[in-house]
Amino acid sequence: xxxxxxxxxxxxxxxxxxxxxxxxxxxxxxxxxxxxxxxxxxxxxxxxxxxxxxxxxxxxxxxxxxxxxxxxxxxxxxxxxxxxxxxxxxxxxxxxxxxxxxxxxxxxxxxxxxxxxxxxxxxxxxxxxxxxxxxxxxxxxxxxxxxx
Numbered sequence: 001x002x003x004x005x006x007x008x009x010x011x012x013x014x015x016x017x018x019x020x021x022x023x024x025x026x027x028x029x030x031x032x033x034x035x036x037x038x039x040x041x042x043x044x045x046x047x048x049x050x051x052x053x054x055x056x057x058x059x060x061x062x063x064x065x066x067x068x069x070x071x072x073x074x075x076x077x078x079x080x081x082x083x084x085x086x087x088x089x090x091x092x093x094x095x096x097x098x099x100x101x102x103x104x105x106x107x108x109x110x111x112x113x114x115x116x117x118x119x120x121x122x123x124x125x126x127x128x129x130x131x132x133x134x135x136x137x138x139x140x141x142x143x144x145x146x147x148x
Contacts, residue, residue, distance in 0.1 A: 018053070018055070020058060020061050020062050020065050021065050023050075023055070023058070023062045023065070024062050024063075024065030024066040024068075024069050025065075025069060027042070027043070027046050027062070027066050028066060028069045028070060028073065030042050030046070031043070032073070047059065050062070071109070074106075074107070075105065075106030075107055076105070076106070076107045076108070076109050077099070077100075077103045077105035077106075077107070077108050077109070077126060078108075078109045078111065078126070079099055079103070079108060079109070079110055079111070079124055079125060079126045080111045080113060080124070080125040080126075081095060081099075081110050081111070081112050081113070081122060081123070081124055081125075082112075082113045082114070082115050082118060082122065082123040082125075082134075083112070083113075083114060083115075083118070083121075083122050083123075084114070084115065084116055084117075084118050084119055084120050084121070084134075084135070085114060085116070086114055087112060092110065092112070095110065095122065095124075096108050096110060099124065102124070102131070103126060117136065118134035118135065118136045118137075119134065119135035119136045119139070120134065120135035121133045121134040121135045121136075121137070121138070122134065123137075
């Protein structure tokens with residue numbers, strides 16, 4: 001198994017440092033369609049290779065790129081959802097269905113956050129895209145119109 005990862009990484013080396021994205025892509029390619037036990041072995045060996053290449057300090061960032069690659073390849077859209085209070089099970093299901101349509105996603109991984117400062121409504125973030133349906137945002141917009 002380690003040989004396969006080593007071969008993938010060697011392909012990526014062209015007398016220069018390996019980019020974080022290429023490390024993550026190599027790990028993804030080596031582990032896709034593998035059992036959980038096999039993935040653990042690949043990851044252990046991958047960490048050894050990072051150590052050999054003196055790249056351990058980049059491991060966390062590589063992990064983030066790996067997660068993005070995994071999500072993309074599996075049709076998972078990750079969104080941050082902020083509400084003024086804990087969302088009920090029904091609300092979460094409605095939001096999930098709406099987000100699937102909104103982002104044309106296969107699956108949604110929703111990270112929920114409560115922020116009483118938004119007063120009500122919901123804010124949905126996906127990367128640089130933000131849909132702000134908060135009551136605070138609406139009030140701020142009305143203030144601007146009334147002052148103008």
